[in-house]
Amino acid sequence: MSVYANPGTDGSVVSFKPRYEHWIGGEWTAPAKGQYFENVTPVTGQVFTEIARGTAEDIEAALDAAHAAAPAWTTTSPTERAIILNKIADRIEENLELLAVAETWDNGKAVRETLNADLPLAVDHFRYFAGAIRAQEGTLSQLDNDTTAYHFHEPLGVVGQIIPWNFPILMGVWKLAPALAAGNCVVLKPAEQTPASILVLIELIADLLPPGVVNIVNGFGVECGKPLASNPRIAKVAFTGETTTGRLIMQYASQNIIPVTLELGGKSPNIFFDDVMAHDDAYWDKAQEGFTLFALNQGEVCTCPSRALIQSSIYDRFLDTVAERTSRIVQGNPLDTETMMGAQASNDQLEKILSYIDIGTQEGAKIRIGGARAELGGELEGGFYVQPTIFEGDNSMRIFQEEIFGPVVAVTAFDDYDDAIAIANDTLYGLGAGVWTRNGNTVYRASRAIQAGRVWVNHFHNYPAHSAFGGYKSSGIGRENHLMMLDHYQQTKNVLVSY
Ligand code: NAD
Numbered sequence: 005m006s007v008y009a010n011p012g013t014d015g016s017v018v019s020f021k022p023r024y025e026h027w028i029g030g031e032w033t034a035p036a037k038g039q040y041f042e043n044v045t046p047v048t049g050q051v052f053t054e055i056a057r058g059t060a061e062d063i064e065a066a067l068d069a070a071h072a073a074a075p076a077w078t079t080t081s082p083t084e085r086a087i088i089l090n091k092i093a094d095r096i097e098e099n100l101e102l103l104a105v106a107e108t109w110d111n112g113k114a115v116r117e118t119l120n121a122d123l124p125l126a127v128d129h130f131r132y133f134a135g136a137i138r139a140q141e142g143t144l145s146q147l148d149n150d151t152t153a154y155h156f157h158e159p160l161g162v163v164g165q166i167i168p169w170n171f172p173i174l175m176g177v178w179k180l181a182p183a184l185a186a187g188n189c190v191v192l193k194p195a196e197q198t199p200a201s202i203l204v205l206i207e208l209i210a211d212l213l214p215p216g217v218v219n220i221v222n223g224f225g226v227e228c229g230k231p232l233a234s235n236p237r238i239a240k241v242a243f244t245g246e247t248t249t250g251r252l253i254m255q256y257a258s259q260n261i262i263p264v265t266l267e268l269g270g271k272s273p274n275i276f277f278d279d280v281m282a283h284d285d286a287y288w289d290k291a292q293e294g295f296t297l298f299a300l301n302q303g304e305v306c307t308c309p310s311r312a313l314i315q316s317s318i319y320d321r322f323l324d325t326v327a328e329r330t331s332r333i334v335q336g337n338p339l340d341t342e343t344m345m346g347a348q349a350s351n352d353q354l355e356k357i358l359s360y361i362d363i364g365t366q367e368g369a370k371i372r373i374g375g376a377r378a379e380l381g382g383e384l385e386g387g388f389y390v391q392p393t394i395f396e397g398d399n400s401m402r403i404f405q406e407e408i409f410g411p412v413v414a415v416t417a418f419d420d421y422d423d424a425i426a427i428a429n430d431t432l433y434g435l436g437a438g439v440w441t442r443n444g445n446t447v448y449r450a451s452r453a454i455q456a457g458r459v460w461v462n463h464f465h466n467y468p469a470h471s472a473f474g475g476y477k478s479s480g481i482g483r484e485n486h487l488m489m490l491d492h493y494q495q496t497k498n499v500l501v502s503y
Contacts, residue, residue, distance in 0.1 A: 030215025
């Protein structure tokens with residue numbers, strides 16, 4: 005099948021409920037205030053379901069359920085939890101199409117990415133942390149002849165998690181898998197723009213988890229996210245979203261002296277040194293593809309390579325080629341497996357991207373291709389589509405400094421290595437970066453000199469579960485993925501025993 009049917013229509017693999025309540029204590033629970041909000045699909049711009057609108061009372065109910073579940077769950081063995089996590093991974097793997105279509109309909113992203121990247125990564129994250137928690141060991145040291153020190157890893161208890169709309173299922177899984185592996189109960193708030201697909205997921209895996217271990221409360225930021233993040237009954241808050249919201253989350257958490265993990269925004273440089281065109285065709289092809297990845301997930305990726313830095317000596321030839329390649333990105337119905345770029349996640353996001361295209365033009369940046377809403381017609385008429393857009397300008401411009409979170413790349417030239425590093429680091433952010441060269445010395449120096457938590461060399465957008473991911477500077481605090489993630493969801497108990 006190359007085009008999946010719209011959810012709810014005959015032949016579709018997923019049918020959404022007309023209305024979703026919160027998921028609390030292992031069952032659907034009506035919102036305390038009885039209010040719901042409309043959920044729109046970016047594919048067509050139409051409302052397809054209603055979602056419970058959470059408030060502080062719903063957060064308290066979810067925390068009651070989580071605290072009731074915690075004594076039993078926090079004392080399960082790593083092996084018991086690993087078995088459950090592996091079963092969750094299997095269940096996702098058995099239902100890839102259902103979840104992919106649900107995610108695409110909710111978020112607008114191309115279904116082939118959800119099928120080939122987001123969901124396999126979600127499966128792998130559950131399996132990785134299932135293995136990691138069984139492999140984790142405490143430490144023991146002999147302090148003197150009479151005294152021994154033991155270090156135990158203990159779960160934090162009940163944690164709060166708040167996620168954004170760009171990878172609704174994957175961002176949820178990045179948070180849930182390590183928290184559950186470490187033995188915590190969770191209250192999670194999805195983004196109000198994309199609440200439905202994670203509810204499809206929780207219903208799918210409901211029988212695998214004891215009631216109350218995972219609770220999902222939907223709603224808006226201040227109304228529902230704040231009562232969670234500022235709640236004295238959580239032992240940690242893990243947040244992914246905008247840097248401005250991250251600052252607020254830190255303020256809330258400081259009132260309760262609890263740890264935060266913040267995965268925030270980015271303005272990632274993708275640096276192409278001049279030898280990139282001098283090697284074999286396969287490498288050159290890979291580098292061109294690496295440039296076009298600014299449009300992956302419609303540019304709605306925190307590590308989007310949204311600034312391309314090209315060495316002056318190859319600038320014109322390089323840009324001609326990659327602009328032509330960008331023009332071949334297939335836009336269309338996100339449910340079509342041939343489609344490479346789908347819809348932006350919301351109308352607000354569409355408007356924001358278009359306003360940045362205006363800002364770039366007013367600042368004097370030159371549009372190389374794109375620069376407008378993509379009019380796809382037919383049933384996609386009301387959907388939220390933008391053309392992949394290449395701007396040329398300089399790094400002081402707002403389109404180079406501010407996160408657009410759309411399929412817009414700002415391109416500039418650099419003279420030499422020092423110039424490239426100076427431009428790359430001239431940003432508030434420090435999340436990701438790309439370096440393209442086969443000069444080993446440049447690889448080493450650049451990857452150490454760039455101020456970012458993740459540097460890809462000769463590729464981009466790879467997110468293995470066993471590689472630490474997180475930001476320098478205003479891109480965040482803490483890391484996700486990797487074994488070190490377990491430390492973020494545990495505390496260390498030190499016991500000194502004297503004989
Ligand atoms: P956002 O900050 O607007 O919202 C994120 C979440 O926070 C949503 O669930 C929202 O309801 C909630 N929220 C908003 N205000 C709140 C408040 N006052 N208190 C508590 N919760 C509140 O971000 P967004 O627009 O949904 O997501 C896009 C951003 O996420 C981009 O900046 C992107 O770079 C970032 N992001 C970062 C990573 C990463 O790993 N670093 C990954 C994905 C997205």
